[in-house]
Amino acid sequence: MPAPKVLISDALSEAAIQIFRDRGIDVDFRPELGKDKDALAAIIGAYDGLAIRSATKVTPKIFDQAARLRVVGRAGIGVDNVDVPAATAKGVIVMNTPFGNSITTAEHAIAMMFALARQIPQADASTQAGRWEKNRFMGVELTAKTLGVIGCGNIGAIVADRAIGLKLKVVAYDPFLSPERAREIGVEKVELDALLARADIITLHVPMTDKTRNVLSAEALAKTKPGVRIVNCARGGLVDEAALRAALDSGHVAGAAFDVFVEEPARENPLFGHPNVICTPHLGASTNEAQENVALQVAEQMSDYLLSGAITNAINFPSISAEEAPRLRPYVSLADKLGSFLGQLTDAPIKGIRITYEGAVAEMNTRALTSAAVTGVLRPFLSDINMVSAPAIARERGIVIDEVKREGGDGDYESVVRITVEAEDMPRDAAGTVFHDGKPRVIEIRSIDIDAAFAPHMLYVRNHDKPGFIGRFGSVLGEAGVNIATFNLGRETEGGNAIAFVAVDGPVGPDVLEKIAAIPQVKRVRAVSF
DSSP states (O other): OOOOEEEEOSOOOHHHHHHHHHTTOEEEEOGGGGGOHHHHHHHGGGOSEEEEOSSOOBOHHHHHHOSSOOEEEESSSOOTTBOHHHHHHTTOEEEOOTTTTHHHHHHHHHHHHHHHHHTHHHHHHHHHTTOOOTTTOOOOOOTTOEEEEEOOSHHHHHHHHHHHHTTOEEEEEOTTOOHHHHHHHTOEEOOHHHHHHHOSEEEEOOOOOTTTTTSBOHHHHHTSOTTEEEEEOSOTTSBOHHHHHHHHHHTSEEEEEESOOSSSSOSSOTTTTOTTEEEOSSOTTOSHHHHHHHHHHHHHHHHHHHHHOOOOSBSSSOOOOTTTHHHHHHHHHHHHHHHHHHHHHOOSOEEEEEEEEEEGGGGSOHHHHHHHHHHHHHTTTOTTOOTTTHHHHHHHTTOEEEEEEESSOOTTOSEEEEEEEEESSOEEEEEEEEOTTSOEEEEEETTEEEEEEOOSEEEEEEEEOOTTHHHHHHHHHHHTTOOEEEEEEEESSTTSEEEEEEEESSOOOHHHHHHHHTSTTEEEEEEEEO
């Protein structure tokens, strides 16, 4: 068989290129292609692997031309520049290197804090311009100040550790941070409003999700301590930039240091030009050490996959051997979708996730299935999570993962996967199986039997089993122009608690959900997607 062929379309170190060659892989180094989508699309069909950094945009058009492509490897954590659903549809594994630049990003955040506190860039520019403005640049000490960390995962915990060493008091807001983990790393866990009121400096270390977008909104900024300073080295869009500029202009916010922006490359921005703002061009991972680490790691991962089928740090598939993949794949999908369903229903902090395997599935390599289940549960909150990093991320946040196997099984199914999410408000559970057609199905929700296939867009309704519900429900959707694909019902007893799990042909907006919630028999309704 010919050797696998890899294209490197971004700048990667020579050592990474040599790893491919030493492993017997034919590699072409063409970093100029990263900014030329048409040229990349024209030649991608000749390659089995594509190694990238942030410049290359791997779009559906690229995947359409990539007849041989088996893996995309991203040297770094963010995969915003890869259309992961398109990759999955084409059967292409997308890998990243989630922990290669954590220290570097954390150190950049600390450096920005110092630069902000002492106005170092502004003082440098003034002094080199020949002005000796010693009295103009009056800074503040970091010692004894309160640092508010929003997001205390891998990078946030490193920032907290460095800050504690600098004698700052650290308070952290993170719904997944357990009290035990908070004590272990030396921070005080608080709610967001308490952090806003107490912090002298706020630093953000969360991914961009629907829940974290504009976490520092105009309303949130109004709750901050007067004179607060804000650092963002995580993701653009976590802070409302226009609202922050207004708070800077009013003097309520003393200064801001940003490495990331809503629009990148950032040619213009509401923050630009303000005398108390420091900006850098997304340099969080830009050190020689970090660049080398992630480049070497992605070369090793891609080589392993192309030569042996081993999958590591995959965004869209768990780490399993090539021999196990055909049997495990449908159960991986089941565990991920069940977990995603429960995660989308959960708003309160999660304390634990229990996955129970019953019957034949209990004899399989369930570690990949457990990773898939945990990934599904946490994905609504942590968009960058993948099936390899999920267990470690759960441990960092003090979430207890419990795996139970019952080899005998019972009931009418050969295999059953059951997931229970223990949240601070209440537990949530669902069970599913894989039929002979290889498609995952839900067979139980809240201990109520049901039989439902997963669909891209679904409505989950808890209701009283009373006459008139189905008619009113259908009327609301019909009036809104929402077409029902499948309608699946289950109930505890006649006239008791019931559920509906309904597949629809497209997203359902909040106005329609409000009308469904107003139906007298309805107790709760949620739109979920898979």
